Amino acid sequence: MNRWDGKLSKRSEPNREHIPQEQGVSEAKDNRPTRRPPALHLNLEQESQAPQNYSSSPGSGSEDSQMGRQSDKPRLQNSDRLSSQATGGENGHINGSMDSHLELRRKHSPLESPSSTSQTAHLMSREDFSLDDKPPPTPTSPHANASFFDLPRRDRRNFLLLVLLYFLQGIPMGLAMGSVPFLLKSHLSYGQIGVFSLASYPYSLKLFWSPIVDAVWSSRVGRRKSWILPIQTCSGIGMIYLGSRIKDMMVSAGATDGSGVWSFTGWWFFLVFLCATQDIAVDGWALTLLSLPNLSYASTAQTVGLTAGHFLSYTVFLAFNSPDFANRWFRSTPSEVGVMTLGGYLTLWGWLYLVVTFGLAMLKREDKTKEKDGIMDVYRSMIRILKLKNIQSIIVVHLIAKIGFQANDGVTNLKLLDKGFSQEDLALTVLIDFPFEICLGYYAGRWSTIYPAMHVWCWAFVGRLVAAVIAQGVVMLFPAQGVTTWYLLTVIGSHIFSTFTNTVMFVAISAFHAKISDPLIGGTYMTLLATYVPLLPPLTPFPVAARCLPTSGKIK
Numbered sequence: 001m002n003r004w005d006g007k008l009s010k011r012s013e014p015n016r017e018h019i020p021q022e023q024g025v026s027e028a029k030d031n032r033p034t035r036r037p038p039a040l041h042l043n044l045e046q047e048s049q050a051p052q053n054y055s056s057s058p059g060s061g062s063e064d065s066q067m068g069r070q071s072d073k074p075r076l077q078n079s080d081r082l083s084s085q086a087t088g089g090e091n092g093h094i095n096g097s098m099d100s101h102l103e104l105r106r107k108h109s110p111l112e113s114p115s116s117t118s119q120t121a122h123l124m125s126r127e128d129f130s131l132d133d134k135p136p137p138t139p140t141s142p143h144a145n146a147s148f149f150d151l152p153r154r155d156r157r158n159f160l161l162l163v164l165l166y167f168l169q170g171i172p173m174g175l176a177m178g179s180v181p182f183l184l185k186s187h188l189s190y191g192q193i194g195v196f197s198l199a200s201y202p203y204s205l206k207l208f209w210s211p212i213v214d215a216v217w218s219s220r221v222g223r224r225k226s227w228i229l230p231i232q233t234c235s236g237i238g239m240i241y242l243g244s245r246i247k248d249m250m251v252s253a254g255a256t257d258g259s260g261v262w263s264f265t266g267w268w269f270f271l272v273f274l275c276a277t278q279d280i281a282v283d284g285w286a287l288t289l290l291s292l293p294n295l296s297y298a299s300t301a302q303t304v305g306l307t308a309g310h311f312l313s314y315t316v317f318l319a320f321n322s323p324d325f326a327n328r329w330f331r332s333t334p335s336e337v338g339v340m341t342l343g344g345y346l347t348l349w350g351w352l353y354l355v356v357t358f359g360l361a362m363l364k365r366e367d368k369t370k371e372k373d374g375i376m377d378v379y380r381s382m383i384r385i386l387k388l389k390n391i392q393s394i395i396v397v398h399l400i401a402k403i404g405f406q407a408n409d410g411v412t413n414l415k416l417l418d419k420g421f422s423q424e425d426l427a428l429t430v431l432i433d434f435p436f437e438i439c440l441g442y443y444a445g446r447w448s449t450i451y452p453a454m455h456v457w458c459w460a461f462v463g464r465l466v467a468a469v470i471a472q473g474v475v476m477l478f479p480a481q482g483v484t485t486w487y488l489l490t491v492i493g494s495h496i497f498s499t500f501t502n503t504v505m506f507v508a509i510s511a512f513h514a515k516i517s518d519p520l521i522g523g524t525y526m527t528l529l530a531t532y533v534p535l536l537p538p539l540t541p542f543p544v545a546a547r548c549l550p551t552s553g554k555i556k
Contacts (some may be wrong), residue, residue, distance in 0.1 A: 004080070018517070030299065030306055034246050044121075052063065052320065056148075068191075079094075079532050087443055094129065094295065098381070101160055101533055112428075114508075115326070146443065147446065148297075150419070151294055151297070152291065152294075153208070154291075155290050155291055155294050155297070158289035158290055159290065159297050159300075159301055161289070161300075161364065162282065162285075162286055162289060162298060162301035162302070162305065163301045163304050163305040164279075164305065164356065165228070165282045165304025165305065165434060166301055166302050166304070167281055167304075167305040167306070167308055167309040168232065168283065168309065168353060168356060169275050169282070169305070169306060169308040169309060170303075170305060170306040170307070170309020170311075170312070170313065171309045171312065171313050171349050172235065172239065172271050172272065172275055172313070172349075172543075173203075173272065173275055173306070173309070173310055173313070174309060174311070174313025174314040174317070175255065175309035175314075175342075175345075175346075175440075176199050176218075176268050176271065176272050177200050177310075177314075178310070178313065178314035178318075178424055179313060179314055179317050179318055179321075179342070180196070180342075181196060181197070181416065182318065183250070183321075183342065184196060184250065184253065184254075185249055187251065187254035187430065188253060188254050189252060192253070192261045195261050195262065195265055196261060196264070196265045196268070198269065199265050199268035199269045199271075199272055199311070200263055200272055201269070201272075202269065202272045202273040202276040202277075203276045204531070205274060206276040206277065206279065206280055206527055206531075207274075207527050207528055209277070209280075209373055209522075210280045210523050210524040210527040210528070211378035211379045211382060211521070212375055212525050213277060213280045213281055213284070213523045213524075214280075214284060214373070214378050214520070214521045214523045214524050215372070215373055215374055215375040215377070215378045216375065217370065217372075217406075219369070219370060219372075220276070221366075222365075222366030222367075222368070223284075223285075223366065223369065224282070224284055224285035224366060225360070225361070225364075225366050226279045227277065227280075227281040227361065228278055228281050228282065228285070228360065229280070230278055230356075231274050231281070232278065232353050232354075232356065232357040232360075233354065233357050234274055235271065235274045235275065235350075236349075236351065236352075236353030236357065237277070237350065237352045237354075237356040238267070238270065238271050238274070238350070239271070239346045239349055239350030239353065240344075240346070240347055240350035241300060241349065241350075242267060242346050243342075243343045243344065243345070243347030243350060244343065244366045245343075246342050246343045246346060247341075247342070247343055249263075249264050249267070249425055250264065252264070256401070268476065279527075280523040280524075280526075280527055281523055283302075283520070283522060283523055283526040283530075284521075284522030284523035284524075284526065285522075286298035286301065286302075286379075286514065286522075287514060287517055287519040287521050287522040287526070288522070292323070292398065293449070294509075294510035295511070295514050295515055296445050296446075296448040296449045296450065296453060296514065296515070297446075297449070298510070298511070298514045299444075299448065299506075299507045299508075299510030299511040299514060300441055300442055300445025300446075300507060300511075301444055301509060301515075302442070303441035303445075303503060303506060303507050303510070304438055304441050307437055307438060307441065311434050312358075315344075315427075315430060315431070315434070317340065318347055320338055320339040320340040321338040321340055321341065321342065321345075322337075322338050322398060323337060323338050323379065325335050325338070325339075326338045326339045341350050342438060360401065363498055371520055373521065377525055378521050381518075381521055381524070382524050382525075382528060385525065385528060386528070401461065403476070404464075405464050405467070405468040406526075408467070408468035408471045408472070408498065409470070409498075409502075412471045412474075412475060413426060415475045416474075416475060416478070416491065419475070419478045420478070420482060420483065421483060422483070423477075425483060425488055425491075428492075428494050429491060429492050430495075433492075433495055433496055433499050436496050436499060436500065437499050437503050440503045440504065441497070441503050441507055443458075444456070444503055444504040444506075444507035444508060445507050445511060446485045446506060447504070447508070448508050448511035448512075449511075453482065453508045453509070453511040453512035453515060454508070454509075454512050456504060456508040456511075457504075457508035457509050457512065458504055459502035459504075460501045460502075460505040460508060461501075461505060463497075463500070463501040463504075464498070464501035464502060464505060466501075467497050467498040467501050468498075469498075470494050470498075471494050471498060472483070474490055474491060474494045477490075491528050506545030507536045510530070513525075513526055513529040513530060514526065516529075516531070
C-alpha cells in the first residue's frame with residue numbers, strides 16, 4: 001500500500017529516481033509508478049532542503065496525527081540519497097539536464113531557495129557528505145534503441161491509438177485550412193476568403209483554455225476521455241450536419257451583403273475549436289499512454305497522424321473532387337462531377353468519428369487517478385512556467401528559428417512557377433514527398449529516443465539552412481529550354497531534403513516538449529511550449545498553399 005499516514009514511504013523502480021506518491025494515487029497497470037513530475041524543477045539547493053523541511057523524527061508523524069493535522073506534502077525518507085541528476089540552473093531554472101529521461105521533478109517546487117546558506121550548511125554537516133566520490137553515471141533508458149516492433153505491447157497499442165486520434169484531428173483541419181478555401185475561390189472575393197481564414201484561429205488561441213481541459217474532468221470517465229469522447233461526438237454530428245447542407249451554405253456565403261460568409265465561418269470556427277480542444281486532451285494523454293523511455297514516440301504519432309489526415313483532406317480530396325482527374329483516371333465516359341463531393345466526404349467522416357468514439361468509450365480504459373488541481377491552480381502553474389529563464393530562452397528560439405529558411409519555405413515554389421515549372425510537375429513533387437514525410441517522422445522519433453532530442457533538432461536546423469541554400473541554387477539553375485528530366489529529379493530531391501529536415505525538427509522539438517512536460521497539467525504544458533513554434537508569421541500570402549492543386553474550382 002502506498003499511503004502517507006504520518007510514516008515515511010518510498011516507491012522505486014530500476015534506473016529511475018524515487019518519486020513520492022500522494023494519497024489516493026493509483027498505480028498504473030504495468031506496475032510503473034504514476035508519474036506526477038512537477039512543472040517546476042528542483043535544483044541542488046532545493047534537494048538539500050528536502051531532509052530539513054519534509055523529513056521528521058519518528059515521533060513527529062504520530063504527534064501530528066494526534067493534533068489532527070495532515071501535511072499537504074508527502075514526506076521523504078533518506079532525502080539525502082536523491083540523485084544529483086535533477087540539477088538545475090540558478091533560481092531553480094531548468095538547464096540542459098532536463099532533456100534526460102530520468103530527471104527528478106516535483107510539482108509546485110519553488111522558483112527560489114529562501115535560505116540557501118542554511119541549506120548548504122545542513123548538507124555539509126552530514127557524516128556521509130563527501131566531494132571525493134565520483135558522480136554516478138547517468139542511467140540509460142532500457143529501450144533507447146528500440147524500433148516500433150521492439151516496443152512493449154502496451155506501448156505499441158497506445159502508439160497506434162495516438163496515431164488514430166491525431167489522424168482524426170487532421171481530417172477537418174485539412175478541410176478548413178486547405179480544401180474549403182480553395183473551393184471557395186469561385187464564390188468569394190479575396191476579402192471574404194480572408195474572413196473565412198478566421199476559422200483557423202482556435203488552434204493559435206487554444207493556450208487560453210487549455211488549463212480548463214487539465215483541471216475539469218470526471219474521475220469516473222478519466223482525465224482525458226472526459227474531453228475526447230464528447231468532443232469527437234460533437235465533431236461527428238457537426239460534420240454530418242455540414243455535409244447535408246454544405247453546398248447551399250457555400251453558395252450563400254458569397255452573397256453580396258457579406259452576411260453569409262460570417263455564418264459559414266462560424267460553423268467552421270466551431271469545428272476547428274473542437275479539434276483544438278481535442279488536441280489539448282490528446283497531447284496530455286500521450287504523456288501517460290507511453291512509457292517514459294519511449295515518450296518520444298508521442299511526437300512521431302502526432303507527425304504521422306496529423307500529416308496523413310491533412311494530406312487526405314487536402315491533396316487527395318481535391319484530386320478526387322476534380323472532374324478532370326476523375327475523367328482521366330477513373331472514367332471512360334466524361335462527367336462534370338468528381339468521384340467525391342465535399343458533402344459526401346464530410347458525411348462519411350462524421351459517421352466514422354462516431355464509430356471511433358464509441359469504440360474508444362467501450363474498449364479503452366484510462367488509468368484512474370484522483371490527482372486534481374483547480375482551474376486557477378493550473379493557470380498559476382502556467383505563469384510560473386513562463387517565469388523560468390530556460391523556458392523563456394526556448395520561446396525566443398522558437399520565435400526566431402524560422403527566419404533563416406522562411407523565404408525558402410514560402411517563395412521557392414512560387415519562383416519555380418514564375419520561371420515555367422508546371423503545376424502538374426509541382427503536384428507530382430508534393431505527392432512523391434508525402435510518403436517520405438511519413439517514414440521520416442518515424443525515424444525522427446526513434447533518433448530522438450537514442451540521442452538527446454535537442455541535439456537532433458540542432459542537427460536538423462543546420463540541415464534546413466543547407467536545404468534553403470540548395471533550393472536557391474535550384475531556382476538559379478532553371479534551364480532556359482524548359483523543364484528537363486534531370487531538372488525535375490533535382491527539384492524532387494531538393495524538396496525531399498527540405499521536408500526531411502523540417503520533419504526531423506518538428507518531431508525532435510515535440511519529443512523534447514513531451515520529455516519535460518508535467519503529465520498532471522500535460523495539456524497546458526505541451527500547448528504552452530508548442531504555441532510558440534508556429535508564431536512567426538509567413539512572409540508570403542495565403543494562396544501559396546493552393547499552388548499545386550487542380551485548377552477546377554467547381555463546388556460539387
